[in-house]
Amino acid sequence: MDQQEYFDKLAQAVSQLTAAITNVSLYPPTHPRVAPYIDRTHESLTDMLEITPQVMVLLIDDELVSSNRKIVLPGSAGQVFVKILKKKGVESISFITGLPRSHLEDLIQGLASTDAKALRSTSCIKLGKVEVAGGAAKEDEGVEEDEALRKKTLDEEIREFNDYREHGLSSMRDMYNAIKQGERMDIKVIHSIVGEFVRRFRREMNPLSLLGQIKNHDEYTFVHVTNVALLVMCQAEALGFSGANLHDIGVAALLHDVGKLIIPETIVAKPSSLTVEEREVMEQHATLGAQYLISQKEIPSLALLAALEHHIKFDGTGYPAIPGKWRPHIVCQLITIGDxxxxxxxxxxxxxxxxxxEIVNIMRKSSGSVFNPMLVDFFLRLIER
Ligand SMILES: [Fe+2]
Ligand SMILES: [Fe+2]
Known part of the structure; x- marks a missing residue:
């Protein structure tokens, strides 16, 4: 299946899914006006999931997007599907390998239902939601609960998250010092930090509440990479990445600046602006980082790519200079935003x-040049909740 066939199949799956949702509000799922649409959606998605572990559809700016490409549906199916997703507050849907037909049936009924609780993620369908303050659909709408208690619990969880982050920071500091002294990188440290971040993260947490502050000048690099990992993982999770994919994204983000360990300390920790020559040396951290990671064992290939591409802008400029119209990997685009x-x-x-x-203003102005416009818009909504 080439790329074009893949996107044609995806467009077909989404339009069949839309037809199933609109018809299921009139007929039961087993009815001949509904069942064939579910079968065809399931068939197309299963074909796609044979060549990729996850198929993700994002709703960004009233457009359906997958793998950084707009999905074009025949007729008005696209508008209808966008309307359904918006009404339900769904920002992304991820279909995962092994997708049973019954999960698809549940999704269709959930999207067609007026009951907010009927729509939920399953092990093979992950729904991503960004709940904008004052926004329409909230999953817990209508459910009576003790707001004060819930808030306190969330605050406590954030506090515990931050306590853990400090522990993660000291592990990163030790690992960085060991690498500087010529020791091999212990990737288990990185896996354990990312694993804890995933385990402790709740979607209700604003990513800004999880970031660390630099207390001493010399701790910038490892506080920075930890913050970038948190910002990137929050974006990726809200976009629907999960499981091993989300974990690898965290590992890649945590290692994006590993090349700075190879740059002389006098430049990395210089307490004033860099000269032109020093900047040229500093910019080598991207290629040096990727080369360093190639020499290490069991590093996800995504981490190599992130080290290499995180300073390449959405419009292909930046460094390292790569000839042709180079567009960084979507995860590297998320890392650039966090970075x-x-x-x-x-x-x-x-x-x-x-x-x-001022930061928000600069980021908006850099939309389309430094950043992917859809992703930066998504990020700003995530932190402005
Ligand atoms: Fe960097
Ligand atoms: Fe960075």
Missing amino acids: VFDAMRSRRPYRDAMPMP
């Missing part, structure tokens, strides 16, 4: 931290 955001919000010896409205 630039954290750099601007951090206080450095040669400048203060930027105020949030």
